[in-house]
Amino acid sequence: MAFFLETLLGGLMAGMLYSLVALGFVLIFKASGVFNFSQGAMVLFAALAMARFSEWIPALGITEIFAVNLVAFIAAGAVMFVVAWVIERLVLRHLVNQEGTTLLMATLGITYFLEGLGQSLFGSSVYKIDIGMPKDPVMILESTFEGGVLINKEDFYAAIIAAALVALLSLFFQKTATGRALRAVADDHQAAQSIGIPLNRIWVIVWCVAGVVALVAGMIWGSKLGAQFSLTTVALRALPVVILGGLTSVPGAIVGGLIIGVGEKLSEVYLGPFVGGGIEIWFAYVLALGFLLIRPQGLFGEKIIDRV
Amino acid sequence: MFYRENGQFKTSYRADQQILPILQDRIAMLVLLVVGFVIVPMLASDYIFRAILIPFLILSLAAVGVNILVGYCGQISLGSGAFMAVGAYAAYNFFVRIDGMPLILALVLGGVCAMLFGMVFGLPSLRVKGLYLAVATLAAQFFADWLFLRVQWFTNNSSSGSVSVNNLQVFGFSLESSAAKYWFCLLLLSVIALLAKNLVRGAVGREWMAIRDMDVAAAVIGIRPMFAKLSAFAVSSFIVGVSGGLWAFINLGAWEPAAFSVDQSFRLLFMVIIGGMGSIMGSFFGAAFIVILPIALSQILPAVTSALGFEISTASISHAELMVFGGLIVWFLIVEPHGLAKLWAIGKQKLRLWPFPH
Numbered sequence: 001m002a003f004f005l006e007t008l009l010g011g012l013m014a015g016m017l018y019s020l021v022a023l024g025f026v027l028i029f030k031a032s033g034v035f036n037f038s039q040g041a042m043v044l045f046a047a048l049a050m051a052r053f054s055e056w057i058p059a060l061g062i063t064e065i066f067a068v069n070l071v072a073f074i075a076a077g078a079v080m081f082v083v084a085w086v087i088e089r090l091v092l093r094h095l096v097n098q099e100g101t102t103l104l105m106a107t108l109g110i111t112y113f114l115e116g117l118g119q120s121l122f123g124s125s126v127y128k129i130d131i132g133m134p135k136d137p138v139m140i141l142e143s144t145f146e147g148g149v150l151i152n153k154e155d156f157y158a159a160i161i162a163a164a165l166v167a168l169l170s171l172f173f174q175k176t177a178t179g180r181a182l183r184a185v186a187d188d189h190q191a192a193q194s195i196g197i198p199l200n201r202i203w204v205i206v207w208c209v210a211g212v213v214a215l216v217a218g219m220i221w222g223s224k225l226g227a228q229f230s231l232t233t234v235a236l237r238a239l240p241v242v243i244l245g246g247l248t249s250v251p252g253a254i255v256g257g258l259i260i261g262v263g264e265k266l267s268e269v270y271l272g273p274f275v276g277g278g279i280e281i282w283f284a285y286v287l288a289l290g291f292l293l294i295r296p297q298g299l300f301g302e303k304i305i306d307r308v
Numbered sequence: 309m310f311y312r313e314n315g316q317f318k319t320s321y322r323a324d325q326q327i328l329p330i331l332q333d334r335i336a337m338l339v340l341l342v343v344g345f346v347i348v349p350m351l352a353s354d355y356i357f358r359a360i361l362i363p364f365l366i367l368s369l370a371a372v373g374v375n376i377l378v379g380y381c382g383q384i385s386l387g388s389g390a391f392m393a394v395g396a397y398a399a400y401n402f403f404v405r406i407d408g409m410p411l412i413l414a415l416v417l418g419g420v421c422a423m424l425f426g427m428v429f430g431l432p433s434l435r436v437k438g439l440y441l442a443v444a445t446l447a448a449q450f451f452a453d454w455l456f457l458r459v460q461w462f463t464n465n466s467s468s469g470s471v472s473v474n475n476l477q478v479f480g481f482s483l484e485s486s487a488a489k490y491w492f493c494l495l496l497l498s499v500i501a502l503l504a505k506n507l508v509r510g511a512v513g514r515e516w517m518a519i520r521d522m523d524v525a526a527a528v529i530g531i532r533p534m535f536a537k538l539s540a541f542a543v544s545s546f547i548v549g550v551s552g553g554l555w556a557f558i559n560l561g562a563w564e565p566a567a568f569s570v571d572q573s574f575r576l577l578f579m580v581i582i583g584g585m586g587s588i589m590g591s592f593f594g595a596a597f598i599v600i601l602p603i604a605l606s607q608i609l610p611a612v613t614s615a616l617g618f619e620i621s622t623a624s625i626s627h628a629e630l631m632v633f634g635g636l637i638v639w640f641l642i643v644e645p646h647g648l649a650k651l652w653a654i655g656k657q658k659l660r661l662w663p664f665p666h
Contacts (some may be wrong), residue, residue, distance in 0.1 A: 106638050158470050
């Protein structure tokens with residue numbers, strides 16, 4: 001029982017991180033109808049920027065770890081703003097009104113470009129991001145179960161940061177004028193334009209927000225695994241999450257992430273041994289595939305999918 | 309001046325509908341075939357065969373397959389690497405487990421297995437399309453990656469996970485030399501490309517294109533979406549499967565599942581985008597481009613940077629390659645969605661009037 005709970009909690013924590021990446025997908029799809037395949041590359045780019053800035057900044061005379069990380073975070077955020085602006089300016093603006101698949105392939109191109117650019121600007125080794133999170137595991141529920149349940153403190157803090165980000169984003173969407181404009185654009189591009197909402201600026205904002213989300217995701221993943229190329233595969237893991245949760249739903253990204261995280265861990269532990277292990281890789285996809293056939297719009301998505 | 313069809317009259321439907329209706333095109337094609345089959349093998353060095361020509365031929369074949377699905381039928385696929393892998397491993401198993409199995413039959417059977425695999429993962433296309441289908445085909449990719457890595461049976465219980473073939477021969481001719489491999493690939497490519505060209509010109513191809521352009525309208529005028537889509541998946545994954553077998557048997561010789569990773573799928577898709585969606589000839593352009601670009605960059609970039617006075621590392625070259633790929637894909641999608649094939653067609657059109665502009 002304790003082992004099951006441990007696996008479950010581990011899955012939930014991992015799922016929270018998938019949700020963070022998935023959130024980036026959902027934000028952009030909601031506001032512009034573009035399925036942004038390059039979210040993973042953005043996570044990599046942001047993590048690399050953050051890691052390198054925090055290495056370089058002590059040379060400027062700031063040495064306290066919190067201040068260093070704060071400045072690095074802001075600097076990396078500024079870089080992501082620039083990236084978002086350039087993408088809107090050079091790519092999206094020219095592809096208005098194109099088919100969804102064309103836009104998807106364009107973001108594939110952006111993916112490759114960002115991967116190359118990120119690594120040539122910031123280097124391609126494994127870099128450490130140290131945001132001062134405690135890494136030691138703690139025991140909880142020791143009185144209830146024999147041996148207790150072991151959880152990683154780092155995962156726990158990561159989950160809290162993710163939850164805070166989601167809360168912040170919901171506030172931004174619900175309470176600010178910009179958030180309302182974003183929701184208007186998501187509902188109907190033309191109607192939003194006709195009442196004077198500038199579409200291009202909204203897209204820049206959305207890509208910036210997605211960039212910041214990517215930065216947070218990159219920071220957390222990076223402090224876990226190190227900022228390195230393999231972060232891009234995390235994005236491929238987050239794809240089934242959005243399919244499962246629904247492409248247009250922020251809560252869907254969270255719930256989908258949790259389901260995929262738990263499903264992956266449980267299937268690996270309890271089904272894996274029968275079929276040779278390593279089924280984490282495709283389990284999420286097959287789950288999403290099965291779900292696609294039953295409920296194509298996902299758990300919380302709007303029912304506007306192109307049925308054939 | 310030279311490229312003009314004035315005076316070439318057609319007196320039958322047959323003559324009007326042939327693949328190359330203009331005499332100059334037929335001559336050019338004949339010259340191309342002679343160059344490909346006779347002249348190139350006499351001139352090319354072993355390095356050129358191994359590094360450029362053989363990969364180019366096999367990837368062209370794969371690109372033709374992907375183009376049928378993505379370009380002609382409009383079903384985006386990110387799982388082509390998986391179809392290649394299925395073709396390769398199925399062909400390997402037929403080849404190793406059955407004594408005296410002819411190479412060509414093994415490749416074709418591998419293609420048939422890839423076809424069945426492709427049709428199973430093509431089933432979601434009947435319900436969803438666009439990026440949802442992309443996710444479905446990605447599922448095929450990751451499933452195949454895992455299958456050939458973890459299930460020992462497929463690799464003939466090889467302990468290292470990598471498998472190899474040797475002593476390949478076709479009808480008693482050994483395929484050991486590079487030139488023989490080249491000939492074999494070229495022959496297979498020519499036959500399959502001709503079949504594919506005829507298929508997309510015929511009724512089936514028109515059904516695919518109708519589905520691609522507007523599926524609802526196609527269904528209204530009596531095209532069966534299920535038949536059109538599944539046949540596109542079947543033909544496409546058969547061709548991709550055969551090319552996977554060739555890639556493994558002829559180009560690699562010894563391989564492991566990483567040879568058919570998701571990167572390979574993306575590369576195949578890029579070939580189709582850059583070469584030209586919905587064009588058999590574009591597949592050749594795209595494959596040539598993708599094969600030659602990294603080699604060209606690794607030659608040109610160091611020369612340029614050393615002329616400017618600094619050294620460039622191999623890592624930077626591979627990053628530059630990624631950036632060039634990414635930039636080109638976006639550029640082509642924005643400026644010329646029909647790819648290099650369209651540029652070629654424009655060039656030909658201009659040539660018809662040359663040197664008189666009107």
